[in-house]
Amino acid sequence: MILWFLKDRKFNIDEAISKLTKAIKWRQDFRISELSEESVKGLYQTGKAYVHDSFDIYDRPVLVVVAAKHFPSKHDPVENEKLCAFLVEKALNRLPAGKENILGIFDLRGFRVENGDLQFLKFLIDVFYYYYPKRLGQVLFVDAPFVFQPMWQLVKPLLKQYASLVRFCDAETVRKEYFTKETVPPDFRC
Numbered sequence: 079m080i081l082w083f084l085k086d087r088k089f090n091i092d093e094a095i096s097k098l099t100k101a102i103k104w105r106q107d108f109r110i111s112e113l114s115e116e117s118v119k120g121l122y123q124t125g126k127a128y129v130h131d132s133f134d135i136y137d138r139p140v141l142v143v144v145a146a147k148h149f150p151s152k153h154d155p156v157e158n159e160k161l162c163a164f165l166v167e168k169a170l171n172r173l174p175a176g177k178e179n180i181l182g183i184f185d186l187r188g189f190r191v192e193n194g195d196l197q198f199l200k201f202l203i204d205v206f207y208y209y210y211p212k213r214l215g216q217v218l219f220v221d222a223p224f225v226f227q228p229m230w231q232l233v234k235p236l237l238k239q240y241a242s243l244v245r246f247c248d249a250e251t252v253r254k255e256y257f258t259k260e261t262v263p264p265d266f267r268c
Contacts, residue, residue, distance in 0.1 A: 086211030179215030
């Protein structure tokens with residue numbers, strides 16, 4: 079864990095310790111060690127997000143978010159955050175030896191205005207910037223509709239250097255460039 083923070087802070091020890099201290103406090107306050115599939119069962123069963131059973135072709139665990147199933151007005155924001163933290167932990171626990179990061183896929187097919195959640199996106203950015211640095215290898219925004227563009231324009235500046243990890247693509251690209259026929263997530267099968 080210490081190495082993630084050192085790499086993130088370009089081996090500046092004081093900055094790495096400061097960031098690591100903040101992450102440890104967050105983990106304690108958020109009770110990361112108490113999160114389980116049972117504790118997030120209600121939202122987990124919606125299928126709005128999951129850790130895919132197979133790795134991508136780069137041997138990375140895959141976290142899939144189905145944005146059309148996210149309704150911020152219907153779910154408690156804290157419960158959404160707990161599901162997010164649980165799934166990030168689950169994905170990271172599946173890392174093969176020698177691998178350090180995961181692939182995030184945001185399936186934006188069917189995304190509508192009511193699925194937009196700027197508060198949650200800010201939380202997600204904080205999670206990967208402050209608490210899990212250098213753990214996100216790439217983020218795919220799949221089939222982003224026009225209605226998603228204003229949200230992206232608001233979020234992009236918040237990502238800072240991490241914006242370079244984002245790739246907009248279509249479902250066919252996901253199937254052909256990131257998975258084999260046997261390992262493609264169910265939501266992306268033909």
